[in-house]
Structure formats: structure tokens, C-alpha cells
Amino acid sequence: MKIAIISDIHGNLEALDATLKDIAKRKVDKIICLGDIIAKGTHPKECLERIRKKCEIVLQGNCDAHFSIEHKNIEEMPEQEQKRIKWNQSLINKEDREYLLKLPFCYEFYMSGSLVRLFHATPTVNNKAILNVDSIETKYQMFLPSKKTPSQAVADVIIYGHIHHPYMDKIYNKTIINVGSVGNSFDAIRNKNKDSNVLETTKSNYLIIEGEYRSQEYSSDISFQFIKVPYDIDKELEDENLNIEKENYRFELKQDMYNDMTKINENFKKLGIDVDKI
Ligand SMILES: [Mn+2]
Structure with missing residues (x-):
């Protein structure tokens, strides 16, 4: 059984279509989406339609919830946030x-x-960023069950999205994997003196997991494949004038960095890492 796992499309239709085409080419049996279909790009509606048609399982991301829920206190929010919520909600309908x-x-x-x-x-929550550079203890917590997990067992493999940065690590004989992002990929650790070609990062990222589905026997093989798919970023940005955050969106897609790297660097500082020195 071959299962493709995609995440964090963020309304980027060009990236999603290129990815779905690549998935079709590899003859996978099913597709699972880990959420954040909407928010950022100008095509959340089309992305939603594709995801609903193609994915057997779809999980909820923080943006899916944040930009769909009725915010009773919206008038008390910062003006930019009010604009973002209203704009994102205007691109989808009530049923979406x-x-x-x-x-x-x-x-x-x-x-x-x-x-x-x-x-x-x-x-436990859909909006906390656990990074590849976090401590082993923090990463170990990711394998533990919660009130929101279907079973109460400690997982052997966990697969998540949200941080837009693909990686795999082994901890206490367990496997932690981030599938990266389809529509808004970036590398958290950046240093312009040491970086490689950013075109490597701009590609859409996803994962294929292959093995004996629903088998509790260890006798068969299991594999994880990270895939990077190029897509037409300029085409994605063709209607950027419709985007209320077009400068941020353009910067993220073209530079492969989050629009506010100081925020990311602050997160690293909390971990005792000075990004200018690594
Ligand atoms: Mn997210």
C-alpha cells in the first residue's frame, strides 16, 4: 500500500495541481491531507474542491479552523487580523x-x-510549532497519546505538518516525520553565507509511506519517501493583486522564507540557538 501524505496547501493552486499530478504518476493507493488547505493564496476554494475529491482522509489545520470559525470578538482584534479573517472568509462559502x-x-x-x-x-493542539531543532524530550512528547488521539497507545511513527519544513528523525527507536508544505515551503534555518540554491526549497514537498497497511506484523518492509515537486510560482502569483497580503505571499514563495523571519529567529533564541552563528 502506497499512501501519499500532503499538508499546508494554503490556497496555492499551482503547487497543489503539480503535486496531485506527481502523485498520480506514482500510482499511490490513497492520499491523506494533514490540513491548512486555506489561508495565504488566492485559490482556497479551488484547493478545497481538489482536496475533497482526491483525499480519503483530511485533518484540520489551525488555519482551517481560525479562518472558518465565527469570531465573536473580531472587532477587538488588531486591524490587520480583522482584514485577514474577512478576506479569507470572502473566498469560500458557508458550506466550505x-x-x-x-x-x-x-x-x-x-x-x-x-x-x-x-x-x-x-x-494535543493544532497550532504549536515543534521544530527539528527542538530537544529530544520535546520531540518524544509527540509520540504520546492525548484525549484527541483515536488510541491511547504510544505511537511508533508520527507524521505531522504545520512547520512547513520537512525532516525525519529517530528518537528512542521511534520515527518522527514532518512532510513539509505543498504551497508554502520554507527552510527555518537560513544563513545567506551558507545557503544552497533556494530553488531547492521553493518546490512543493510531500511524503509517500509504503508498507503493509493495517498489519501489526513486523515481517514486512516499510519505507518513507520525501518528494519535491517544482511548480510555476510566477503563474501562481499572476493574480496577486487580489491578495491583501501580496508582499508577504510573494516574499514567501520567491525567497522560501517566512515573511517575518525575526519571529522564527525569536523561536530559535528561546531554544538557545543564535541563528546568526549557526
Ligand atoms: Mn498550520
């Missing part, structure tokens, strides 16, 4: 919002003997 609000939080299955658990950000 209801669909996004009903999406499940977590999904799990056995594959070749391993319990594989999927969620958007962590087993």
Missing part, C-alpha cells in the same frame, strides 16, 4: 466553512507492525 470546522483532529493506522499517527501540529 462548515466542512473545515468538522474535520477530524487525528488519524492513525498500523503499517508493517508500526502504529502510525497523523496530526497537523502536535497530538
